[in-house]
Structure formats: structure tokens, C-alpha cells
Amino acid sequence: MDANPSALHHVVTHLRHNGNMIRGLGLYTPSEAIDIMDVRNWEEPGDGPVEDKLLSVKNRCADLPGSFVWIGLFEPTKAELEIIADTFSLDHLLVEDAANPAQRPKFELDRKGRGLVILKILDYVESTSDVNTGQLAVFIGADYVITVRFGQIGDLRSIRSRIQSSPNLREIGPLGVLYALMDSIVDGYVSVSEEVSVDIENLETQVFSKDYSSSSVDQIYRLKRENVEIRRATNPLTPLAQHLTARQVTWVPSELDGYFRDIGDHILRVSDAVESSDNLLMTLLMASTSLQDLQQNQDMRKISGWVAIAAVPTMIAGIYGMNFDNMPELHQPWGYPAVLALMGGSCFAIYRAFKRSGWL
Numbered sequence: 001m002d003a004n005p006s007a008l009h010h011v012v013t014h015l016r017h018n019g020n021m022i023r024g025l026g027l028y029t030p031s032e033a034i035d036i037m038d039v040r041n042w043e044e045p046g047d048g049p050v051e052d053k054l055l056s057v058k059n060r061c062a063d064l065p066g067s068f069v070w071i072g073l074f075e076p077t078k079a080e081l082e083i084i085a086d087t088f089s090l091d092h093l094l095v096e097d098a099a100n101p102a103q104r105p106k107f108e109l110d111r112k113g114r115g116l117v118i119l120k121i122l123d124y125v126e127s128t129s130d131v132n133t134g135q136l137a138v139f140i141g142a143d144y145v146i147t148v149r150f151g152q153i154g155d156l157r158s159i160r161s162r163i164q165s166s167p168n169l170r171e172i173g174p175l176g177v178l179y180a181l182m183d184s185i186v187d188g189y190v191s192v193s194e195e196v197s198v199d200i201e202n203l204e205t206q207v208f209s210k211d212y213s214s215s216s217v218d219q220i221y222r223l224k225r226e227n228v229e230i231r232r233a234t235n236p237l238t239p240l241a242q243h244l245t246a247r248q249v250t251w252v253p254s255e256l257d258g259y260f261r262d263i264g265d266h267i268l269r270v271s272d273a274v275e276s277s278d279n280l281l282m283t284l285l286m287a288s289t290s291l292q293d294l295q296q297n298q299d300m301r302k303i304s305g306w307v308a309i310a311a312v313p314t315m316i317a318g319i320y321g322m323n324f325d326n327m328p329e330l331h332q333p334w335g336y337p338a339v340l341a342l343m344g345g346s347c348f349a350i351y352r353a354f355k356r357s358g359w360l
Helices: 005-016 050-062 078-088 092-098 157-164 167-172 174-207 215-245 254-320 335-357
Strands: 022-028 068-074 106-109 115-125 130-140 144-150
Touching: 022 050, 022 157, 050 068, 050 078, 068 078, 068 157, 068 174, 078 092, 078 144, 092 115, 092 130, 106 215, 115 174, 115 215, 130 174, 130 215, 144 174, 157 167, 157 174, 167 174, 167 254, 174 215, 174 254, 215 254, 254 335
Parallel strands: 068 144
Antiparallel strands: 022 068, 106 115, 115 130, 130 144
């Protein structure tokens, strides 16, 4: 089975100089896999129309029983994507969905597993506790897999290596690639969800600690935004996950039935974790707001207490500052110390009263 690697080389090198959209192209059969070619390291230009080169690869795949081609695209323009669509007769409505980096995750596969899958890719940034989002669209045909990736996360080289080293997945065909992609992406959902849960636990400890800070409210809002990113990635997949766990999806190969059920179980697990995290964050937000109000009330009581203490000497000093002749002890030698003692004693008595009541 000669798969003619040089023909694939010419196709991708040509497209490299026409938008650099292809990041990998491989031809797979049950018995062998041609090495995925990284176009970023190539220098030789191709020749001939792009459409002819792609058609040549497609025809070559058709000549090899049980083979399929996998083309990996990275942020292609609509014109570049149209070249692929015309060559592989892709539905143009589905192509429009794949070209939209803000498309909602969805599965549009027929009973044979042919069509389009759009998934969100999540990545947790340890240094900032942020969740980055990318998108992967996967066109599945009888003898081709076309992936369209948007965003800097979600490199597929490890998955290509997995397909290359697994004769079983290559024998299953394009749906084997879909399984490997979903398995990696959904494992990412689980990992990101667990990291966000750890952040929430740390925040919970901080909110109810003695070192409570009003900045906790900002952290709660930030975590709620991260949780929303996970929700947007997983919620549209929940119906599919339920069907996968119930074995109600007709296009799942029997060899991968248990594996797809595991993927469905992971999606449901993440969906439940998102709901729990959202409820906990709402509870933390309410508790944080209540603690903030309580702190403000305590501050106001302290301020009011000290104002009341300061009001007594102010009042006495104001009375003796009226400059009337007939004022008590005005001309007595002990009058001045007596008034100071009265001020100090009154302030101390009020201070003790506020201290006992918890205002100070």
C-alpha cells in the first residue's frame, strides 16, 4: 500500500504559502499511518492549483480500502475553507457554522456518523486562575476528517500521535478520530472544572476567615465568569451525554460503545459540578455581601460611639465659652480642674458603656 507521501507534502506546502491554514495532513489505513507533516517547518513551495492537489489526495485515499485522510486547519479564512468545502463536498451551511469562532457547541451527525461536530476547548491558566476558551469544528465523512481550530489552545499533535500509534482507532476510521478528540477535550473539561472547584474552596475559606477582605467579592465574580465558560462548553452537550450513557446513539461504533459512554458520563459529571459551583458561588456572594454590610455597620457603630464621647467635652466647653459673668465656679481656683475632671469622667463613663455593649 503505497500512500505516496510526497503528494501530500506538495499539497500542504502549497497551502502553506496560501494562508498557512493547514497545520497537519495525514493519510491513515488500518495497517499504516503516514507521518503527520508540520507545515510550519516546510520551505519548499508547491505547484499546481490547490483544488487539484486536494482532489489528488482525496482520490488517492479512495484507492486504498479502509483508508481516510485527516486535514487539520488553523483559523482559515472563509475563502480558504471554501476550497476544502468544494473538494470534499461539504454542506455550505455547516461550513458557515465551522467558520464562526463563536459558534455554540453542537452535534449534527446522521445515523452513520457523517456531518459536523463543534466543541469548545477549555484550558486552565494556573498563574492567573483564568479559563481560556478555543473552538474545534470536526467534519466527519466516510473517508475524511477535517478539523477547524480557532484559538491558541487545543494543539492536536498529541491526538495525531495517538491515532498513528493505534491500529484499532485507524481501523474504526474517522469516528475513531472523533473519539480521540472528544476524549481529550472532555478530559480537559474535567481538569478545568476541578481546578475551579479548588479555587472556590480556597475562596470559601477566605470569606469565612478572620482576614476577610472586600476584594473577595471581585474574586467571586471572576470565578462566576470562569464557571460560565465551562457551562457554555458543556451544557449544549448534556442531551448528547445522556443519550451516550443510555446507548441511544446509533452512530457510535460497537468497539467504542463503552468509551463513548465514559465520555458522556464525564460530560454529565462536569455539568453537575458546574451547577454545584454556581450555587456555591451564589451562596458565597450573599455571605460576602452580608459580611461586608456587617463590617460597615460595625464601623458606623464605632464612629457613632466616638462621636458621642467627643460630644460631651464639646458641649461643656461650649457652655463655658459663652462668656457670661454668672457661671458656676467661674471665679473659683479649682473650677478649671473640676471642669476638666468632669469632662474626663463623663467621657470615660460613656466609653465604658459603649465597650460593654459591643459598639467599641
